[in-house]
């Protein structure tokens with residue numbers, strides 16, 4: 001590099017590592033179980049809405065995203081003034097920290113969890129404070145203990161990526177009751193539709209410091225569209241929206257998102273989610289009966305704690321045409337179709353070769 005200097009706050013910041021995709025030119029059918037996507041293409045009605053929107057691509061979308069925010073507000077049963085939207089929930093996580101943290105403020109999150117929380121802190125000159133999981137779940141006591149007068153944001157990934165553990169609302173209530181009111185508790189609910197008894201929206205009236213972040217990438221099956229939303233205090237959400245790049249969601253994606261939020265499409269997505277939840281039970285049982293340790297999951301993936309062997313097991317799966325994600329001392333396997341399950345079970349190496 002020449003004389004340019006990278007900002008100090010970015011020193012040592014690891015890049016975001018995406019789940020593995022098929023290599024270019026790969027002709028084998030591969031099971032893509034590395035990125036927690038759903039296995040089906042978007043519903044026809046959603047595709048039709050996007051095709052129709054292409055004719056308006058010479059125009060900018062509505063910069064306030066009023067129609068989309070109204071549709072989300074109706075979907076979640078909260079006022080539209082408390083809804084912010086962006087090109088993926090990842091962008092919202094960054095801008096929520098941006099709206100609340102000053103340089104040197106602390107952002108508390110768990111590890112292993114969604115790796116982007118660290119980036120969201122660093123991008124805003126905040127200090128990342130990682131608290132190790134306990135028994136594969138957020139250690140809520142330790143996280144409360146990590147809160148200092150400098151803490152502005154605590155992130156709970158619920159269900160947690162990559163381990164799939166989740167806290168019910170009742171369990172979170174206790175945690176929230178012990179949090180200072182001026183610390184935002186961001187509940188990242190990217191996978192909430194796959195879980196039971198988890199819904200941060202129901203905690204918000206009692207706890208106005210709760211911000212819920214969700215996405216259309218997972219249960220709505222639109223990861224390629226890049227639409228996420230956050231629900232929280234109106235003033236905070238308005239600052240989050242201000243920080244976002246203008247026109248950050250393109251008009252075609254807006255049309256797709258609006259279609260996805262129509263009652264018939266929501267109902268079809270819910271049916272698909274139910275089939276993933278059923279397949280999760282089948283996959284978990286099949287793996288356990290073969291001797292693998294599987295963490296009980298509330299999401300559309302399961303986590304196998306493998307320690308040192310994670311990389312080699314993931315490589316063996318890839319050789320067998322199944323892409324999984326080595327992460328956080330294990331492998332994370334997205335739950336797909338029954339065919340994907342079969343493909344995975346065939347590709348997994350014999351357990352005996354991989355002692356933990």
Ligand SMILES: Cc1ncc(COP(=O)(O)O)c(C=O)c1O
Nearest residue numbers: 088089090114161190215217228
């Ligand atoms: C916990 C968690 N939060 C957020 C995201 C990002 O989702 P989006 O596609 O909306 O940016 C992911 C994606 O994998 C995730 O696992």
